[in-house]
Amino acid sequence: MTASEFEFSADQLAALLDEANHAPWESVRAALGGVEGQPHPRIGWLTAHLAVTKREYWGLIAAATGAPTPPDGYGLTRLMAWEVEAARALDAGALARSVTHAGERLDVAGLLRLNARHTIWHAGQIAALAGRPRTA
Template sequence: MSALTLNPAQLSRLLDEAFQADWESLHSALATVEGQPHPRIGWLTQHLSVTKRGYWQALSEVLPISPVPPELDLDGLCRWEVAAAAALSPEQLETLLTYSGTPMTVGDLLRVNIRHTVWHAGQIAALGRVPRMA
């Protein structure tokens, strides 16, 4: 196993931490939002929901996994993907795909998903601290 290769349990744990760790996660960032939220926060949460669904759609095209249930909100989607990642095999993580014109493995795309979640969690945390007046 190379230094950049993570197993399904490790990727699932990182997805879970990006979603709901006590510090520096999507959940903790959303908890900083008080009063009238900055309009960009709504856009960021919607964007995360759409892109996460896109990641898993791409994965379902190369793996025998079910698509994300359409009724899930962002919270439910994050919980679903933690379980879905944990259920993958190490061999499935090495499956090749092309996402957004870039060849990568399933494991690579899951790491993109994790980075993307944390990136936007930081933006939400920064916006959540900005007081807004109605």
């Protein structure tokens, strides 16, 4: 598949991120909503990892497009809301700009899709761990 087979507008990419981050089912918010009591320690690592990688993605986007980077003090919840609006603000030219992530060249739109896939991947892991009791 080529990048041209997946042409999304900024609004569509923002909606994709919003669903990955906030949908009532199958999102980070939904997965975290299922955590009760003392969370499994891996959940903390996963949420920190998501925040770090989202900041990395947006650093690459900012360098390629001049878009802003997320505010330093934002934790994962505020970062997820921020990135939806930041994605919505990108124009078609910005979405087509090239970035390199993990040694792979892709356009900004492709990086935003990767961000959504990565988010959902970890949301599933969080959901799987949400009901597991913490072990010492």
